[in-house]
Amino acid sequence: MVTPITLWRAPESAVNARTQHPQAYKSCMKLCEIYPVPAKGSFAWKWRHELANGRVIESKEKFPLYYECVVAALREGYQPQMKCFAPGDRAAARNDV
Numbered sequence: 001m002v003t004p005i006t007l008w009r010a011p012e013s014a015v016n017a018r019t020q021h022p023q024a025y026k027s028c029m030k031l032c033e034i035y036p037v038p039a040k041g042s043f044a045w046k047w048r049h050e051l052a053n054g055r056v057i058e059s060k061e062k063f064p065l066y067y068e069c070v071v072a073a074l075r076e077g078y079q080p081q082m083k084c085f086a087p088g089d090r091a092a093a094r095n096d097v
Helices: 012-020 022-028 066-075
Strands: 030-039 042-050 056-058 078-080
Touching: 030 066, 042 066, 042 078, 066 078
Parallel strands: 030 078
Antiparallel strands: 030 042, 042 056
């Protein structure tokens, strides 16, 4: 019987798989961008992926919450490019975001 590795028990396993086999990891999912769009006096989120020939594939649906857009992109086989900052890394002082 095989026991699956859960990330809360061994979070380094996900990182190790990605770093030890970068070609396999990158070939599984295509990168996409998440961006804001106008929606009913506020904004919503959509994802898009640009193909090598310049054609753009984007989500048909607008998502009111950022994480809902991330989940939708993942379900479609796209890996969102996200910049995440940890507390204490002075994200507010950075200008490369």
